Amino acid sequence: MDVANLSRKEQVIRAAAALFREKGYVAASMRDLAQKLGIEAASLYSHIKSKEEILHSLCFDMAAEFRKSLDAVEQLPAPASEKLRQGIIGHIEVMAKDLIASAVFMNEHRHLSQPYLRDFLLLRINYINRFKSIIEEGVRSGDFKDTIDKKLAVMTLFSSLNWMPQWYDPGSDINSSELGEQLADMLVNGLKKGR
Amino acid sequence: MDVANLSRKEQVIRAAAALFREKGYVAASMRDLAQKLGIEAASLYSHIKSKEEILHSLCFDMAAEFRKSLDAVEQLPAPASEKLRQGIIGHIEVMAKDLIASAVFMNEHRHLSQPYLRDFLLLRINYINRFKSIIEEGVRSGDFKDTIDKKLAVMTLFSSLNWMPQWYDPGSDINSSELGEQLADMLVNGLKKGR
DNA sequence: AACAATTACTTACAATTGTTAGGCAAGTCG
DNA sequence: CGACTTGCCTAACAATTGTAAGTAATTGTT
Structure with a gap:
């Protein structure tokens, strides 16, 4: 070994x-x-040892990477909107480092058996909640609207991030850090031109 | 029969x-x-007739619903941002009518065998391109930013929409039409408070 | 030259898969 | 009544599944 x-x-x-x-x-x-x-x-x-061991290591290794990235972002002395931006960029960069594993992480984790599935989902909920806290902080500080349902906001955020491996072509003209920036911009500022 | x-x-x-x-x-x-x-x-x-027939009808029936909804939206004499908003709302409402079939449509269509898979993907690309046209129209008219990659914008949009069946609880306090409105608002205007 | 580890092989097994064939009972309709 | 349809049954099939057991070949190290 x-x-x-x-x-x-x-x-x-x-x-x-x-x-x-x-x-x-x-x-x-x-x-x-x-x-x-x-x-x-x-x-x-x-x-x-088994087919599932492969899935297990793919899923949990990715989870560890995501966690590490978010750890760093939370330490930043910055307003919520900037933290969110950095969180998004970090998430995208972790994914971009291994698009294939990211896609598996996203789509296949549900085939983990117990108790691994339970553990995985706990990690995931925890990660999501940390993003949710950032959003809530932003709402409190007046940085973000208070008109949007927070669960919807977080879930929309994650949907956008997590589907990236399905359509992003790393050989295209837009590179991964630019992708992170643009995604953050779109989600935080929207499609509409600044008024 | x-x-x-x-x-x-x-x-x-x-x-x-x-x-x-x-x-x-x-x-x-x-x-x-x-x-x-x-x-x-x-x-x-x-x-x-077969297991696949079930998947086939689930996927293609949903696809037909989506198409119908978008047909109506495209006829609207409205600016792109409003068309996009209505397109989003329509998409969400189609999904909300059958969350289970929507989830299957989203996650399992890839298990269709040829030539059905090919047909399905063509329908899907077509649908996506129609949304992309609306966005492009919005960029041309000055309604939307021209700084965002258009493919990224459409894909982010669809990611957000298509993951909804995975987390939305129809028994929650937010109903489906409100959900569509808020989603449209978040994607078009962003999280940030208007400046 | 002997050893241990690594990597692969062959053979095999029990379980599960989608599906077919053929038949039996209950209800509907002439 | 008798024909027909609908819904379900039992039995069986060939194929594929993940994996175990035991063994051989190759390797770098002592």
């Missing part, structure tokens, strides 16, 4: 991530995965 | 929709579905 092993194991996990994204966790078979790596299905079990 | 049949067939489809949403299309077995209806799996085939 050293570096060499990790390396091959990581190869397996990355190939699995691509497969899970393409076909979905359930529809992706271990034989599909093995074929992608040029080995037999049973050989996969020299590297991983 | 008459009214009485349709009625039972619809029961099957509705139960399937709930199951597909809960477990995902692939993970939901015909035996699961049968059990939900209190019958044997093989009996389902008195009402439907």
